[in-house]
Amino acid sequence: MLNIFMRILGIDPGYGRMGYGVIEKKQSGQWKALVYGCLNTDSKKSFVCRLMEIKEKVDALSKKYKPEVMGVEKLFFFKNAKTAMDVGQARGAILLAGIENKMEIYEFTPLQVKQAITGYGKAEKKQIQKMTATVLGLKQKIKSDDAADALAVAVCAAQRLWMEKIKSR
DSSP states (O other), X not given: OOOSSOEEEEEEOOSSEEEEEEEEEOTTSOEEEEEEEEEEOOTXXXXXXXXXXXXXXXXXXXXXXXXXXXXEEOOOOOSOHHHHHHHHHHHHXXXXXXXXXXXXXXXXXXXXXXXXXXXXXXXXXXXXXXXXXXXXXXXXXXXXXXXXXXXXXXXXXXXXXXXXXXXTO
């Protein structure tokens, strides 16, 4: 279940900009950020083409970094129903890429991520970013909120795997 060298891809979904982060478990047992950032889709393309672009970008990350697990943030609340539907469709493209790349997939609400990272489900973004950076041994602030959220989702997936391992003993 939990290999010595494991990689987890965390995703903060979006159709215009998608945050991603790949974390890796080292032999010491510590998790380290391997890579993180944001992937943008071309706003001049049709929505369907942007969905394909998202899937292709997740495929490329999967092929390059070979994560065994994917953590994806669930939709929780949106003021704009159209935005929620579009992000939901982007999540579908992301999940499809994960399935096709044979990753084990975990989905988390923002509340679950906050709880896992800080122990408090209503933590503020700055607290989550700081704790995520601390857990992953990052010396500098994660500049993009989307990338920070994606790394936090990956850490949440790592914690879920750890809990499952403990329960299976």
